[in-house]
Amino acid sequence: MVARLLAWLDDRSGLITAGRHALEHPVPPRTGWWYVFGSATLIAFILQVATGIALSTAYVPSSGQAYESLRFISEQAMLGRFLRGMHYFGASAMVLLIGIHVSRTYIMAAYKFPRELNWLTGAVLLLLTLALAFTGQLLRWDQTAVWSVIVGAAQAARMPIVGEQIGRFILAGDTIGGATLSRFFAFHVFFIPAIVFAFIGLHLALVLRHGISERTRDGSIVDPATYRSHYASLLKREGVPFWPDAAWRDVVFGAAVTATIVLLALVVGPPDLGPPPDPSILEAYPRPDWYFLWYFALLALTPNNLESLIIVLGPLVFGAALLLVPVFNKGARTMRRRPWAPLLVVFIWTTIVIFWIAGERADWSPDFAAKPLPASVVRDQRPEVEQGARLFHDKGCEFCHQVEGYGGRRGPDLSDVAARMKPDEITARITNGGPNMPAYARTLTPAQVRSLMAFLSTRKP
Amino acid sequence: MDPSEPSAVPTPRRRFLARLSLALSGLIATATTVPVIGFLLSPLTRKPPRVWRPVGPVDTFAIGRTVNVAFEDASPLPWAGVTAHTAAWLRRDDAEHFTAFTVHCTHLGCPVRWVADAELFLCPCHGGVYSADGTVAAGPPPRTLPQYPVRVRNGEVEILTSPIPI
Secondary structure: OHHHHHHHHHHHHHHHHHHHHHOOOOEEEOOOHHHOOHHHHHHHOOOOHHHHHHHHOOOOOOOHHHHHHHHHHHHHHOOOOHHHHHHHHHHHHHHHEEEEEEEEHHHOOOOOOOHHHHHHHHHHHHHHHHHHHHHHHHHHHHHHHHHHHHHHHHOOOOOOOOOOHHHHHHHHOOOOHHHHHHHHHHHHHHHHHHHHHHHHHHHHHHHHHHHHOOOOOOOOEOOOOOOOHHHOOOOHHHHHHHHHHHHHHHHHHHHHHHHEEEEHHHOOOOOOOOOOOOOOOOOOOOOOOOOHHHHHHHHHHHHHHHHHHHHHHHHHHHHHHHHHHHHHHOEEEOOOOHHHHHHHHHHHHHHHHHHHHHHHOOOHHHHOOOOHHHHHHOOOOOOOHHHHHHHHOOOOOOHHOHHHHHHHOOOOOOOHHHOOOOOOHHHHHHHHHOOOEOOOOOOOOHHHHHHHHHHEEEOOO | OOOOOOOOOOOOOHHHHHHHHHHHHHHHHHHHHHHHHHHHHHHHHOOOOOEEEEEEEEOOOOOOEEEEEEEEEEOOOOHHHHEEEEEEEEEOOOOEEEEEEEEOOOOOOOOOOEEEOOOOEOOOOOOOEEEEOOEEEEOOOOOOEEEEEEEEOOEEEEEEEOOOOO
């Protein structure tokens, strides 16, 4: 009975035959675990669609009410907190996995003939994933989200000629307001996912059309004239059906990814909502989620005169580089013949991790919460020294300078400054400032400078 | 050749029909996309009026002090909620004169904070520093902190709503 029903369905739709054909298409042997990251990215995306739809049933995409609806989802709705957690860690997984997938493809040169379009559609998917990550963070419509929109608009405004207009387009007006959030919502849930769906379809159709790339161990050369017949004879000789010979690894890894996301959502939970999205509350410390933290750090650490160049050209150069990769579509594929490929990938990942750590520490941010130095740190009880230590906090020195672990890390640690600099050098620096330090000549009286100097002179090992 | 197969030779009629179909498809696409794109770009053409917003009676501000004031945007949408608020740093210079600074750092737009004892504006994002007069004292900001037009009317301090400086 069931068999007859299925036979009827297949006769009328052709779906079962087509699906079986896709699942059982022959793939090269011994592909191994390196080939699981594309399918895992897809699984993460499907998870995002499912949890995203669920969240959208309760989320109110209105600048004035989104925050309250998020509090409802996080604190009252059944499974709301868990779903937000899944959506957050699903997004993190998707960004991470697509990063690994593109790295793997580049290192193994799987983008070479005839799979150039596989690479290009994948590159578009990478950019779209980053766009989803950015817009998604903004939908967590708290104080940080509001300031992130402004920071995003300010970056766009650095572009010559059209920058200001793009910035206003991002804000949806002259200021943050009622129009801002609805647009990000529409982009995050309709516009970008629709393009993602189309490109995933294309990407998968291309994978079926050209077959997945074979592992190269022998240093063989990709020659467009002979590659297709070489690949066809390889499949004929040693090909195995995708399902289940290769697919089981995808399923095992996908299940592990899903389990990790579920576990993190349960144990760690979603990122906390910050203060409300009120742009008049200035006690704010906006910073992006982890996947853009390295970029935040990059902008903080760039020399000021190069900054506009990086903001404007950085993304363009990144996009152009992605597009240019498959231009070199012939020749060797193995790592030994392309040693720069793994080196480049390692370099990029290392750079991102280093900047990420720098962003996590954010030494360049003044520490507004710095407490006055305790007596155990000041030690010297002469009134002039104690007065200087108090000024060190009150005049903002401590926001940027550390003394024995107290204070910010914007400027040099002053724990033993008296051993490094002569008194008149220190006085000159205080009154005249430096590139990253304001001149205090106008805000400190000579008596205050003397007190500060009395305190700083005690700072020796 | 199979008589039921259409002939490959384009007849004038077929060529006309093909061109007609392409032209009409283009029309459908234009009719769909133009208003959509126009609608998306509409915030760029909408110029909200600039209005004077009262931020408090003159007497509530001490001479020489710089304080944080909040006011409402020019014509907030009814569903804007708290996002319709804007802040400024307001200083009473003397009996009649006030200076209002934007809170947006000229580096990347983050909210600067006035540190009264140090007489500096400090930015929490990348450590930009401005002097009391808004000029850059240190760090990455490329420009002086912009000011809002401010006036005193009937004993009230009023600030003119302005676009976020980006």
